[in-house]
Amino acid sequence: MQMASAVTFRARLLGWAARRFAGKSGSMSFAGTLSMLSDSSLFPLFRNGLDPVAEIGALREQSPVSRLPVPLGIRAWLVTGYEPVRAVLGSTDGFSNDFGRFAARIGLEAGQQPGGLGMADPPMHTRLRRMIMPEFTMHRLARLQPRIEAIVADRLDAMSRTAGPVDLWQEFALPVPALTICELLGVPYADRELVQRVSTARFDLGDGAYAPLDAINESRAYLRDLVADQRRKPGDGLIGSLIRDHGDELDDQELAGLADGVLTGGLETSASMLALGALVLMTQPELAEPLRAGGPADALVEELLRYLTVVQVAFPRFAVRDLEVAGVPIRAGDVVMCSLSAADRDEVLGPGMDQIDAGRRTSRSHLAFGHGLHRCVGAELARMELRIAYPALVRRFPAMRPAIDPASLPMRRASIVFGLESLPVTLD
Numbered sequence: 001m002q003m004a005s006a007v008t009f010r011a012r013l014l015g016w017a018a019r020r021f022a023g024k025s026g027s028m029s030f031a032g033t034l035s036m037l038s039d040s041s042l043f044p045l046f047r048n049g050l051d052p053v054a055e056i057g058a059l060r061e062q063s064p065v066s067r068l069p070v071p072l073g074i075r076a077w078l079v080t081g082y083e084p085v086r087a088v089l090g091s092t093d094g095f096s097n098d099f100g101r102f103a104a105r106i107g108l109e110a111g112q113q114p115g116g117l118g119m120a121d122p123p124m125h126t127r128l129r130r131m132i133m134p135e136f137t138m139h140r141l142a143r144l145q146p147r148i149e150a151i152v153a154d155r156l157d158a159m160s161r162t163a164g165p166v167d168l169w170q171e172f173a174l175p176v177p178a179l180t181i182c183e184l185l186g187v188p189y190a191d192r193e194l195v196q197r198v199s200t201a202r203f204d205l206g207d208g209a210y211a212p213l214d215a216i217n218e219s220r221a222y223l224r225d226l227v228a229d230q231r232r233k234p235g236d237g238l239i240g241s242l243i244r245d246h247g248d249e250l251d252d253q254e255l256a257g258l259a260d261g262v263l264t265g266g267l268e269t270s271a272s273m274l275a276l277g278a279l280v281l282m283t284q285p286e287l288a289e290p291l292r293a294g295g296p297a298d299a300l301v302e303e304l305l306r307y308l309t310v311v312q313v314a315f316p317r318f319a320v321r322d323l324e325v326a327g328v329p330i331r332a333g334d335v336v337m338c339s340l341s342a343a344d345r346d347e348v349l350g351p352g353m354d355q356i357d358a359g360r361r362t363s364r365s366h367l368a369f370g371h372g373l374h375r376c377v378g379a380e381l382a383r384m385e386l387r388i389a390y391p392a393l394v395r396r397f398p399a400m401r402p403a404i405d406p407a408s409l410p411m412r413r414a415s416i417v418f419g420l421e422s423l424p425v426t427l428d
């Protein structure tokens with residue numbers, strides 16, 4: 001197993017916790033709890049290059065539902081097989097996502113629920129999800145397509161003006177989804193530089209695990225101000241339509257929270273897919289050829305989503321009653337972690353799942369966007385971004401290649417969202 005040092009991966013995990021939970025009460029206690037996890041609990045988050053570590057593949061073959069050692073007397077399970085993961089995520093009455101139910105067991109107060117759609121149960125989840133879904137229909141997203149094309153073209157122009165190696169992560173992978181989410185939310189043009197700056201700063205762990213906190217707080221303060229402005233004059237995007245259609249059901253805090261959930265859910269995930277996908281296209285150039293020749297990107301995008309499965313584990317699920325998963329008895333109150341990255345390499349999907357095959361035919365869909373009630377609301381938007389960005393990138397810079405040995409690129413090895421910390425490339 002290739003592992004980053006214990007200190008590094010814990011710092012990264014804490015960085016993730018800080019990004020996801022900062023500003024919510026109890027965030028640091030939650031991060032503190034995560035810091036108690038040992039290597040043997042965190043191994044589902046490690047990778048060997050782009051692959052999940054061999055141990056997780058072996059576990060999937062031998063015991064696809066197995067105990068995960070965690071402290072504080074918590075009974076936790078790791079699910080690695082495709083079918084059992086689908087069964088857990090698809091269960092409508094066996095599991096809860098409500099962190100509040102579980103908080104007391106790990107020493108957090110009930111009020112310390114980190115919040116967001118991903119950790120809510122029906123009926124609250126249903127109510128909030130219904131409010132934001134209209135903005136994610138194909139019809140509404142079509143409005144964004146020309147904007148995403150313009151954002152991508154603009155970033156490619158900016159890159160071409162840079163002398164010497166360019167950091168594709170900072171200059172392309174992060175700004176494209178950050179600016180796309182600005183379009184989605186309805187952030188005015190004058191403020192986009194600020195959003196882009198704080199979005200990038202969220203991932204800057206250079207000064208330690210808690211360094212992104214300032215950026216996150218700045219971004220949340222900005223969203224609260226934006227919501228207050230749009231109360232007076234609702235704009236065109238998601239915030240404006242939430243105010244128009246549900247303004248009397250949601251206070252400013254809830255509205256800013258929903259906007260922040262969309263930013264948090266859609267930024268790091270899409271940015272990681274853009275950067276890692278670009279790396280794959282550079283190191284396996286035969287995959288980029290059809291795109292350069294003007295071919296469609298859809299099948300390749302699906303295969304990259306499956307192969308990379310950047311959201312490595314789904315939100316924790318808490319068993320609400322005694323039940324069985326793949327014949328393994330789970331007790332009420334047990335925590336179940338689903339490894340999406342392991343499930344998406346399961347051979348029940350077909351042979352050779354550790355390789356990328358853009359011509360692959362499979363009747364079962366990958367789990368990169370999850371499954372069931374909490375399946376990603378932004379899946380179609382993410383697909384649209386990737387289908388526009390990859391072809392534009394490989395057509396504009398056909399000779400682009402990593403500026404350093406790909407084996408020494410800084411990969412995050414213990415982060416819920418797998419990715420790179422930078423991607424220096426040479427353009428010609």
Ligand code: HEM
Binds near residue numbers: 184316
């Ligand atoms: C390639 C990019 C993306 C990937 C791989 C991804 C992956 C996921 C996954 C796996 C889940 C489900 C987690 C679970 O069941 O525990 C999820 C949920 C979610 N995603 Fe995404 N996502 C991406 C892009 C986006 C975008 C662009 C947005 C919004 C702009 C977004 C917003 C959300 C939200 C709000 C949820 C929570 C849904 C719920 O709980 O009902 N995601 N995402």
